[in-house]
Amino acid sequence: MLDTLFSRLKEALWPGSEVVALPMMDGALKPNRRLDDAAPIGEALPGCDDLLALDDGSVLVSAGRQVLRLSGPALGERALWCDCPGTVGALAAARDGTVYAAIAGAGVVRIEQGRVGARLEQADGQPLRCVTALAVLPDGRVAIAEGSSINLPDDWTRDLLERRAHGRVVVASADLSSASTLVSGLAWPDGLLLRGTSLWVSEAWRHRVQSLPLAGGAATSVLHNLPGYPARLSADPDGGAWLSLLAVRTQLLEFVLRERAYREQMLATIDPQHWIAPSLRATGHYLEPLQGGAIKKLGIVKPWAPPRSYGLVLRLSGKGEIVDSLHSRAAGTHHGITAALRRDGRLLAVSKGSGRLLDCAVEDLR
Template sequence: MMLDRLKTWYDGFRGAGDHAITVPPMDGALRPNTALDEARTLFDWPSPDNVATDGDTAVFSSGAEVLRVRPGEAPVHLRTHPAPVTALAAHQGALATALATGEVLISGGPHDGQRLAASADLPISCPVALAFRDGDTLLIGNGSDRHDAGEWRHDLLTRTASGSVWQVDLKTGAAECLARNLAWPRGLLPLPEGVLVSEAWRARLVVLRPGAEPDPVSTELPAYPGGLSAAPDGGVFVSLFAPRRRLTELVMRETAYRDRMMAEIEPEYWISPSLRPMESYYEPLQGGTLKKLAMLKPWAPSRSYGLVLELDSSFDARRSFHSRADGTRHGISSTALIGGTLVVAATGGDVMVALDMEGV
């Protein structure tokens, strides 16, 4: 304990460890490109989010609406919920839907009509990720026990780390906590030996195994990871919904400035990440993001970005697909592989796009 305190003090003096405001560069397999901006447009849709699939079709949400889509076809309305949808998961005809109220609803399949709500045994108030392990087992990522799903900026800036992952037996209703004190577990992907979790605010992926501490398998990502989906050959597609910036890292550590900013300014104008390209002159602007000769440079330090990262079965980066600062397909929330096509939800770009994985 004493050594930990000394290390914390020394790191603060040197600006190292948790006190560092450095951000990893995008290089190697993460070298910037324009693949997302050049990708085929499936359709324009306001704030598409939470793409999920269990075969040749996909479902996604837009606000409180849930829709079904097949590549090459227009989206079909399924249902509208009384609150915004925060997560979806599909498995053999069953669909799990998380709402901003904290409820999780099951439709279709053997547990059709089942409703999960916060209780002493299942304290979920902010479900932001869902995944079926099998037809009778549902995984739930609770982003925070202090903020709701719409307050993700609050949770990031205050460095809360009060998220958790739960496993629920849909037959009996029994719930088991797999991990606590997570920093916004935004994505879940079942693995044969555990569960892969994207821990957004720590910019890393961890594997949860029974009886073990979270095992970091991909760390120091240059953006905040969100949805996870299966890739060929045991790999993983990681949706990274916003870029990390040194200015944001600095603000998180300047508590007096941060607290006053959060108290006096609307969240969309905070010095914090954004899902969308700049839309208002009220938004914070770094010098490098100023337009020159009517152009925004692609390497500008923007608050939003579009990025999908493909990892191999060893969780090493294989390749990536980008929409840079001067692009519009930002805020990638989730992906789903249907056949040889990767369906990508650009929440901040109001568009669904398709990447031909056999041709890239």
Template sequence: MIAAIYKAWANFRGFDLTGSTVSPMDGPLRPNAKLDAMPVLMQLDGIDNLTAAHDGMLCSSGNDLLTLSTASDASQFELSARRSMDGPVTAIAALGESLAIAVEGRGILLESPGAASRPLTIEGLNPSCVTAMVFADPTTLFVAVGSDRHAASEWKRDLMTKSASGSVWRVDTGSGRAEKILGGLEFAAGLALSGKDIFVAEAWRHRVLALAGGSQPRVALAALPAYPGRMTPSASGGFWLAMFAPRNPLVEFVLKEDEYRRRMVDTIEPAYWIAPALVTGKSFLEPIQGGARKKLNMLKPWSPTWSTGLVVRCDDRMAMLRSYQSRADGDVHGVTSLCEAGGRLIAGARGSGKIVAIDDETAA
């Protein structure tokens, strides 16, 4: 009886009984189009894993590991070297001349000066879903694994099947010994170090965790309106955080409708699921929300969307300060990697295939 009365009252007042509401884009996340106004340094399909290395800027595009250099006028990037790997590159970490490369299906390869690359075999770690890595020192590597059940390229399937099997590992690259320091994560998608703290982006729970020593993790950021991904430290203190796709109330609702969700996963191609995406508008078969998207044949910047561009500046405790965005009608969507170089932040928008530069001092 009480439940029936509550439901009737909720329907009258418009309460959300499904728990599918999404936090508003407000405060430091107030909508803007700053990311679209930034200079484009390079157009590169599938750009991912931007990493500063001793000999230039590294990145990946599918199976290719690329080295980028700055053009003479410093306004563009040029491709200076290309290496083909045995599978899609899913993460890169560099410290000095040491390099760790994660390849889907093969695991982690270690490279150092004067030595051939060697595989790092870790029992219990899914070699197909390493999503982020960071060196703490020349022999200590922290590794984020998105899922034990799916490959990194199947991130949509991991969300829609609720696997909750992500983890964070501490690896001694010299001996090969590895320790799982946190498990049961809903897609660990990013890592950053700050003193004794390890920040971990838990994408499907829309939050960033902080680990300190052997203590229980604390929540550094929660109830985010988008899915957090990779992080990188800033030379002026604090961090940069990429959120690779926005949350959507319809997706949140579908995640609660188990029978519908299972049938969707079993019978429809992932590109056409009611699910977040790195880029949209590529096919008329994509799910849309009718008149909510366009008016007078113009795509509304505030319309519901599966993809967006979002880069957030955070302080040293991961509190958000400001953001740079590409809204529904923008063209810098699906930012998955960030890297500081030459006093600027370099952002890789994998969805749109663009590398853009953010001058934080002048653009704030």
């Protein structure tokens, strides 16, 4: 009752403050089929999550408890590169070839020549249980994004529905012997990218990318009011960047996020796979929540429907402007993009929703 009264008072004092205006998918964001038209590389990779290009031309992919090495023509050869002590997520490499990997619930490990070495399990006395992104700084230190201090990586939808902002960015020494918090109070930071003397940080639940000075000081906005939930960032040889998005926002979900009592009851009583929440893939289950207009009478999904899952990668200029995008719409299959990487004139993208590594055609910016 108090929530209702407060909402009514807020609307009376600040008319229109509760209006949810989602950004238009137009211009550089115009929907297309470029992710669905992309060629899958090899067989499916269940649990695939992140990509890392090595100097020898091969690519590392995290999938489940393994890091796989893809090499050869069209990356058609696969081999186990490292067997890790838990589910592997984010990857990053130092100049000397050392690889850092995020382990769900267990922090970060240092991998040399395919063998797990040093580990970092806490920073400032708090455990690192939900590492979502990694970046190696010019001095060899490692920047670590922790999505939440409460929920694990697979519980990202719960974190969103609980309206959490318990994420942080941590900086650790190269040997992982020490670490300290650079900034806290973030709403699921899910991507890191070094840009000069600053660090770009994607903040999923606030739909934005911010630039954080490594020397200290206030963060500045790079992108805001994005159409979805931004995930990992990677550099582009043209000087820009690539930003993958977990899913896109909808009016239905934006409405649900404003109704605390409804969300709390839904979280307590409904199976998680049937929550009104974004997803990495559509299950097709008859209990799956749908928004009006999503299904035709013959059961065919409209590509323009309000989607529960979606595939989206954004190309950014050096100033952070959106200049191009690749989509897999509601009727598509390559949803839940968690990472994208430019390599040899092609874009490699991880569709965690379909368990596929995609080879996408892109053009150089003129």
